[in-house]
Amino acid sequence: MTTPPARLRDWLAPVAPASPAVVTDRRERRLIGLEIAVVLTVTLGLSALRSALSLLEALLNPAPLAAQQVTLNAPASTDTWIDLAFQLVRALQLAGWGALAAYLLLRAGFALRTVGLDGRRPGRDALHSAGLAALIGIPGLGLYLIGRLAGITPDVAPSTLTDVWWRIPVLLLSAAANSWAEEVVMIGYLLTRFRQLGWSENRSALVAAVLRGCYHLYQGIGAFVGNLVMGLVFARYWQRTNRLWPLVGAHLLIDIVAFVGYALLVDVLPF
Template identity: 70%
Template sequence: MRGWLAPQRPGRVAVLTDPRERRLAATEILVVLTVTLGLRALSSGLSLIEAALQPVPLNEQQVALNAPASRNELVDLAFQLVRVLQLVGWGVLGAYLLVRAGFALRAVGLDAKRPGKDAVWAAGMAALIGIPGLGLYLVARALGVSLTIAPSLLTDTWWRIPVLVASSAANAWAEEVVLLGYLLTRLRQLGWSENRALVLQAVVRGAYHLYQGLGGFVGNLVMGLVYGRFWQRTNRLWVLVLGHTLIDVVAFVGYAVLAGKVGWP
C-alpha cells in the first residue's frame, strides 16, 4: 500500500528551463483555470457563504445539480445541451493545449489501446469513490454542514435521461482532462513535485463543489487525491473519465428514476 501511495517518477516530461517558456506556461495555466474550473471554484465558494448566511440551516436548503432553465420544454433542452457543450469545450481546451505543448493525447492516457482493462478499472474506481462518497454526504448532512443535494430536478420529458447521461460524461470529461491530464502535466513541466501538484488539483476540485457544502468539498478533495494518484501511477486518463461518468450517471439517472418512489434522506 505504501508503494502505491508513493508518487511514481514521471517519465518523458522535460522540465522547462527557459524563463520565457516558464512564464508562458504558468500564465497559460492561470488562464485555463480562470475560464474553466478555477473561476467556478470561486463562485462556488461564494455560493456556500451566501447559503451559510441564510437563517435556514444548510441541511434544510436544497441545491440541484441538473435544474430546469426554462418552462418551455425545447428551450430547456437547448439550455441543457449548451451547458453540456461548455463542459466538453473545457476538456477539449485542455487536450488541445497539451497537443500544442508537444504531448500526444496517448501520453496522458487518452487512447483506445486497452478498452477492456480500462472499463474494468473504471467500474472499480467508481465504486471506490461513489459508495464511501454517499456515506460521507449523509454524515455531512446529518452534521448540518452540507446542503440537501437533488441530482436532478428536470421534468419527465423524452430527453431527460439522455441529457443526464450526457451531462455526466461532460462533467467527467471536463474535470479529469483539465485537472489531471492538463494541469498535472503542465505542473510537471514547471518542476512541481508530484505531491504538491496532486494537492493543488485536489483542492481546486474540492473548491469547485463548495456550493454543495463542506461535505461536497471534502468528498471531492478525497476523490481528487485518489484519482490524481491513480493517474500519476498509471497514466490512464480514460479510466478516470469513465469512472467519474459512472458515478454521475448512477447519481443523476438513479435519482431521476427513483425520486418519489423511495424515501430520500
Template identity: 70%
Template sequence: MPRSKAVRSWIAPPPPGVAPLTDPAARRLVGTEVLVVLTVTLGLSAVRSALALLDAVLQPVPLNEQQVALNAPAAQVGLVELALQLTRVLQLVGWGALGAYLLLRAGFAMRAVGLDRTRPGRDALGSAGLAALIGVPGLGLYLVARAVGVSVTIAPTTLDDTWWRLPVLVASAFANSWAEEVVMVAYLITRLRQLGWSENRALFAQALLRGGYHLYQGLGGFVGNIVMGLVFGRVWQRTNRLWMLVGGHALIDIVAFVGYAALSGRVGWLP
C-alpha cells in the same frame, strides 16, 4: 517499521518523464496559460462555489434545509430548455477539449496522458472499480454531513420528466467527467510537472481545487471531492490511464443523476 513497497509506490510515484522547463520565458508562458485556463474553466467555478457557500451559511435557514440542484431547469419552453441543457453539456466538452488541445500544442500526444484505445477492457474494469471505491463511501459521507448540518440537500436533478431527460442526464454525466478529469488531472498535473512541481504537490493542488469548486455543496462535498481528487490523481500518476478516470467519474454521476430521477419521491431516505 519500514513502509511496504506498495505503500511507498502509492506515496511517491516514479518520475513521469516530463522534463521541467528551464527557460524563464517558457515557464512564464506556461504559468500564464494555466492561470488563463483555470480562470475560464474550473478555477472560476471554485470562486463562485465558495461565494455560494458563504451566501448559504449567512442565510437564516440551516444549511441542511437548503437545496441545491445539479441539473436544474433553465427555461419555460420545452425545446428551449433542451437546447440550454445541451449548451451546458457542450460547454463542459469544450473545457476538456481546450485542455487536451493545449497539451497537443505543447507536444504531448493523447496516448501520453492515457487518452488512447489500446486498453479498453482494462480501462472499463478500472472505471467500475473507481466508481465503487469512491461512489459508495461518497454517498455515506454526504448523508452523514447532511445529518450533522454541514451540507446542503443535493438534488442531482430537478428536470421535468420529459422524453429527453434521461439522455441529457447521461450526456451531462459524461461531459462533467470529461471536463474535470482532462483539465484537473491530465492538463493541470502535466503543466505543473513542467513547472517543476513534485508529484505530491501537484496532486494535492488539483485535489484541493477539485474540492473548491464543489464548496457549494457544503463541507461534505468539499471533503469528498478532495478525497476523490487524491485517489483519481494518484491512480493516473501510477497508471497513466485517463479514460479509466473519465469512465469512473461518469459512472458515479450517471448512477446519481439517473438513480435520483428514478427514485425521487418513491423512497423515504432520498431527499
C-alpha cells in the same frame, strides 16, 4: 506505529512513468504559468470562485444549511424545447473545456496517448473505471449522509428536470460532459503542466485536489472533503499509470448513478 506493506508503500509513492522534461527557460515557464491561469479562469477555477460565493451566501441565509437545497441539473426554461437547448449548450460548454485543455497539450507537443487518452487497453481501463467508481462513490454517499445528519450539508438534488422524453439522455450527456471536462482539465492537463514546472508529484496532486474540492463547495463542506479525497486518489492513480480514460470512466459512472438513479428513484429515496 506500523509501516504499510511494501506493495501499498510502492503504490502510494509517486512515480511519473512518462514525465516530460522540466522547463528551465524563464520566459517559457512564465508562459506556462500564464496559460494555466487563463485555462482555470475560463473553466474550473472560475467555478471554484462561484462555488465559494454560493456557500458563503448559503451560510448567510437565515435558514440552516441542512434546510437548504442545491440542484445539479435544473430546468433553465419553462419552455420544453428552450430548456432542452439550454441543457445541450451547457454540456457543449463542458465538452469545450476538456477539448481546450487537450488542444493545448497537443500544441505543446504532447500526444494525447502520453496522458492516457488512447484506446490501447479498453478492457482493463473499463475494469479500473468500475473499481475506482466503487471506491469513491460508495464512501462518498456515506459522507454525504453524515454531512446531512450533522447539518453541514444542504439537500443535494442531482436533478429536478421535469419528466420529459429527453430527460434521461440529457442526464447521461451531462454526466459525460462533466467527467470529460473535469478529468482532462484537472488531471491530464494540469498535472502535466505542473510536471513541466518541476513541481513535486505530491504538491501537484494536493493543489489539484483542493481545487476540485473548492468548485464543489456549493454542495457543502462534506462535498469539499469528498471531492478532495477523490482528487487525491485520481491524481495518484494517473501519476502511477498515466491512464486518463479510467478516471473519465469512473467519474462518468458515479455521475450516471447519481443523476439517473435520483431521477428514477426520487419518489422512494429515504434522503
